[in-house]
Amino acid sequence: MTQTPSSGDTGSSSGQDKRVRMPRFRRWRGLLGGVAAVALVGSTGAGLVAWQQYEGIVASLPTVDGLRSYQPPVMSRIYAGDDRVIAELADERRVFVPYSAIPDRIKNAVLAAEDQKFWTHKGVDPMAILRAGLTDLTRGKGRRPIGASTITQQVARIMLLGSNAVSLKRKAQEAFLAMRIEQVLPKEKILEIYLNEIYLGSGAYGIAAAAQTYFNKPLDQLDDAEAAFLGALPKSPTNYNPTRYPDAARGRRNWVLERMVETGTLSREAAQTAQAEPLIPHAFVRPGPAPGSEWFAEEVRRQLLEKYGQDTTMQGGLEVHTSLDPALQLSVQNTLRQGLMAYDRAHSGWRGPVKQLSALPANAPEDVWVDVLQHEVAPLGMLDQWRLAVVLDPAKGRVGWLEGAIVRRGAAQQGGVPQTGQIVERDISWARRAHPLKVGDLVMVQPQAQGERVSLMQIPRVEGAVVTLNAHTGRVLAMVGGWSFQTSQFDRATQALRQPGSSFKPFVYLEAMEQGISPSQEFDDSPVSYGTWHPNNYEKDFWGPTSLHDALRESRNLVTIRLAAHIGIKSVADLATQIGLVDSMPHVLPAALGAVETTVLKEAAAYATLAAGGLKVTPSLIDDVQDRQGKVIWRAPSFSLVSAASQAGVGANTGADKTKLSEPNAVFPGGQADEPQQVDGAATVPNATAAAALGMDDMPFLLDNRPRVASEQSAFQITAMLQDVIRHGTGFSAGKGIDNPVAGKTGTSQNFNDAWFAGYSPDLVTVVWIGFDTPQSLGKNETGGAIAGPIWNKVMKTAFEGYPKLDFPVPEGITLVRYDTGRGVGIDGFKPDQIPGVSVSLADNGAAQELTAADTGAENMADSESDMASGGAQGGGPSNGAAAPPTGQPGGGRNPCNNLLGVTLAWVAFIEATQT
Numbered sequence: 001m002t003q004t005p006s007s008g009d010t011g012s013s014s015g016q017d018k019r020v021r022m023p024r025f026r027r028w029r030g031l032l033g034g035v036a037a038v039a040l041v042g043s044t045g046a047g048l049v050a051w052q053q054y055e056g057i058v059a060s061l062p063t064v065d066g067l068r069s070y071q072p073p074v075m076s077r078i079y080a081g082d083d084r085v086i087a088e089l090a091d092e093r094r095v096f097v098p099y100s101a102i103p104d105r106i107k108n109a110v111l112a113a114e115d116q117k118f119w120t121h122k123g124v125d126p127m128a129i130l131r132a133g134l135t136d137l138t139r140g141k142g143r144r145p146i147g148a149s150t151i152t153q154q155v156a157r158i159m160l161l162g163s164n165a166v167s168l169k170r171k172a173q174e175a176f177l178a179m180r181i182e183q184v185l186p187k188e189k190i191l192e193i194y195l196n197e198i199y200l201g202s203g204a205y206g207i208a209a210a211a212q213t214y215f216n217k218p219l220d221q222l223d224d225a226e227a228a229f230l231g232a233l234p235k236s237p238t239n240y241n242p243t244r245y246p247d248a249a250r251g252r253r254n255w256v257l258e259r260m261v262e263t264g265t266l267s268r269e270a271a272q273t274a275q276a277e278p279l280i281p282h283a284f285v286r287p288g289p290a291p292g293s294e295w296f297a298e299e300v301r302r303q304l305l306e307k308y309g310q311d312t313t314m315q316g317g318l319e320v321h322t323s324l325d326p327a328l329q330l331s332v333q334n335t336l337r338q339g340l341m342a343y344d345r346a347h348s349g350w351r352g353p354v355k356q357l358s359a360l361p362a363n364a365p366e367d368v369w370v371d372v373l374q375h376e377v378a379p380l381g382m383l384d385q386w387r388l389a390v391v392l393d394p395a396k397g398r399v400g401w402l403e404g405a406i407v408r409r410g411a412a413q414q415g416g417v418p419q420t421g422q423i424v425e426r427d428i429s430w431a432r433r434a435h436p437l438k439v440g441d442l443v444m445v446q447p448q449a450q451g452e453r454v455s456l457m458q459i460p461r462v463e464g465a466v467v468t469l470n471a472h473t474g475r476v477l478a479m480v481g482g483w484s485f486q487t488s489q490f491d492r493a494t495q496a497l498r499q500p501g502s503s504f505k506p507f508v509y510l511e512a513m514e515q516g517i518s519p520s521q522e523f524d525d526s527p528v529s530y531g532t533w534h535p536n537n538y539e540k541d542f543w544g545p546t547s548l549h550d551a552l553r554e555s556r557n558l559v560t561i562r563l564a565a566h567i568g569i570k571s572v573a574d575l576a577t578q579i580g581l582v583d584s585m586p587h588v589l590p591a592a593l594g595a596v597e598t599t600v601l602k603e604a605a606a607y608a609t610l611a612a613g614g615l616k617v618t619p620s621l622i623d624d625v626q627d628r629q630g631k632v633i634w635r636a637p638s639f640s641l642v643s644a645a646s647q648a649g650v651g652a653n654t655g656a657d658k659t660k661l662s663e664p665n666a667v668f669p670g671g672q673a674d675e676p677q678q679v680d681g682a683a684t685v686p687n688a689t690a691a692a693a694l695g696m697d698d699m700p701f702l703l704d705n706r707p708r709v710a711s712e713q714s715a716f717q718i719t720a721m722l723q724d725v726i727r728h729g730t731g732f733s734a735g736k737g738i739d740n741p742v743a744g745k746t747g748t749s750q751n752f753n754d755a756w757f758a759g760y761s762p763d764l765v766t767v768v769w770i771g772f773d774t775p776q777s778l779g780k781n782e783t784g785g786a787i788a789g790p791i792w793n794k795v796m797k798t799a800f801e802g803y804p805k806l807d808f809p810v811p812e813g814i815t816l817v818r819y820d821t822g823r824g825v826g827i828d829g830f831k832p833d834q835i836p837g838v839s840v841s842l843a844d845n846g847a848a849q850e851l852t853a854a855d856t857g858a859e860n861m862a863d864s865e866s867d868m869a870s871g872g873a874q875g876g877g878p879s880n881g882a883a884a885p886p887t888g889q890p891g892g893g894r895n896p897c898n899n900l901l902g903v904t905l906a907w908v909a910f911i912e913a914t915q916t
Helices: 007-060 065-069 104-114 126-139 151-161 168-184 187-197 207-215 224-232 246-262 268-276 294-315 326-347 366-373 501-514 548-553 557-567 569-579 589-593 600-611 688-693 712-728 784-799 900-915
Strands: 076-079 085-089 319-322 387-393 398-403 417-423 441-447 453-457 463-470 476-480 522-525 544-547 622-626 632-635 640-643 657-660 677-679 682-684 700-704 743-748 754-760 764-771 815-820 825-830
Touching: 065 151, 065 168, 076 294, 085 294, 104 151, 104 187, 104 224, 104 246, 151 168, 151 187, 187 207, 207 224, 224 246, 224 268, 246 268, 294 319, 294 476, 294 622, 326 463, 326 476, 326 764, 326 784, 366 387, 366 398, 366 417, 398 441, 417 441, 463 600, 463 784, 476 784, 501 548, 501 557, 501 569, 501 589, 501 600, 501 712, 501 743, 501 754, 501 784, 522 548, 522 557, 544 548, 548 557, 548 712, 548 825, 557 569, 557 589, 569 589, 569 600, 600 712, 600 754, 600 764, 712 743, 712 825, 743 784, 754 784, 764 784
Parallel strands: 076 319, 417 453
Antiparallel strands: 076 085, 319 622, 387 398, 387 441, 398 417, 441 453, 463 476, 463 764, 522 544, 622 632, 640 700, 657 700, 677 682, 743 754, 754 764, 815 825
């Protein structure tokens, strides 16, 4: 019998199915819960990690506050005395342009190429980031990521992060900084920073510098095509260089023009016109020192670096105004070069060609020798007016060169028109060779005005330096430091320490004048030996008793030695140091003959001290320095304008000079006592006290606060003697054809290693030095008067243009007397207690002085503490125990102006001097 399930069985079966299903659900629930838990933990952990990364990135971000006061690095400019730019100093070539001065077409071109949504985004462009990310994923690994940086992000990278490193972290930093920048700066300021900071290739930073570099134009003169090219450069300045990759550059430019059409900033017609234009860059040469001013500009740069440091000098936008006279500088450079060439030709002859092109056949066709020349590099030091030529026919002196070729330092010639010429016999006679030229010789020539004639040229081995400065202020008007700045940047005017030889002697004599010795005092000119030192005169002859006037005029060594021994070599050293001629000086007698070291610039300043009446003159190249806002941050010391009343009675005690603002230089004779002199209709007041006494309280005076290193009277006595050096002495060649009153001294160091001429007028000082960089003899009898004197002569003739012919002003208390100096007739200045004759008592004119080797340095030149065995004079009176002559005796205390003979002689001298 079949049994059917009961209801109880049915319920049991249903419960069993539930029990089967329940565990499965629980398992799935547990699994899902676990997954959810893991996901939650993972996401939480990831969130924590992301937060930590965010915190790390944010914490490491630099502040953006500095951009509020953005000041870009700006080049500094150096100006000549006529406000002409002579040099630009910069680590990066950048010309800052404010936003308002940037043409719209430039802004539109850059924005169309780099950031079309610049005006609407908040620092980042999310869609651009997403688009770049998808592109990067499809390109695969190992490829540089596509950029999606906005202009604001680029500003963050350039200005705050300072690196082009590519990473997700760096991109995140840029994004965060960009959003911060947008919060603190207006869009216009952000774009201004970008357009002035972005590097655009070829050394140009910013759009203004790029416009100069590629088109040699200011921004406001660029057309649409040129503006679009600048907009094309930020992506890759190297790859779109128009000279190296013209097709790529033109293609990128045209792409930018299309983007400008899309953004509505340029019409289709204007874009098509611009796209049809050729892309032709115009070479721009970064301004260096103006021709001839390289030495001057380099010394200014060195002084600025020392005063302000690298960053301020090269990036601070300084405006530096200098004392340089460009016309005089160029003339001085050319004059020095002519002198160096003249010496080189006279002593060296022809040293041979630059090189020999042995592969060039005789009478080679034009295309052959032209091709050869286009591969040759001009030697350093070749002048601009010279040409690099090849000898084609030595028998006829025929040479060929490329006229108008571009010659750059260290690079082969480019371009030029083939031209031939002939070296005639008189232009090659200096070579001192029978047949100096061969076919294929590469030589330097200078075309002449007469037809096809050219002169054979050669770079001298001898060097030189010249400094010309204002005698009153020390402002350096011209300074040349050698043959060529290209050849060597070593400045022989400021850096070369050389022995001045006899050009040092005037300062020995100046100390003697300070000690009361007069120009007419005689010292013995006879043989003398000190230990192992046996000094001699240049001519190797002896004059016996000789006045100081004659001894200085003819540069007698033995008198100078006895004079230095008498006054004390230590006092001479002190004076030379105070004047600034030397930094230190050994206390030995050979130093009195110039066995010390100085520079051309220091010697020029020392001679200016003589011209300035004993006031120390400090040479200066810089007049003033302005910062980028135009504020004067430094100015060279100058005179102060004061009233007579405020300074009445001051000058006598302070030593300060008061000079009437419009007062011309005085003429012979010098003013005596307190009586005002009448010169050219203008009353000249001797001092502020007298002016005040005459009721001229409001008269302006220039107050000179420079330190006095010698009295005005002593300085004038040296000037009077140095005038005779040029009129009748060793400096005669330097004065030929010069009508202006001048004074000067020759200098020749031991073994003729250095040739000097130092001289001055009432307004100008010029010093010339000639020698070899590695000291060697210039040749027997090659003295300062023979070599340096003619150069000085030509420099001063040019420098005098525009200056009046003024006599040296004669100081108060000086009487000019014409008298027999012993070896001629001279005019000297005498102080109130001096008349021609002796001014100190000397036994046998100083011939009997006993000196040891320690006094001369013959045994120990390094003993700088040694002094005269008999003691050196330190004050203003006689030394070595010599008694001052009593009043009423020659050289005594009586004023010659109170003596009828003295007054008569003074006026006779005045009349004769004004008639010559």
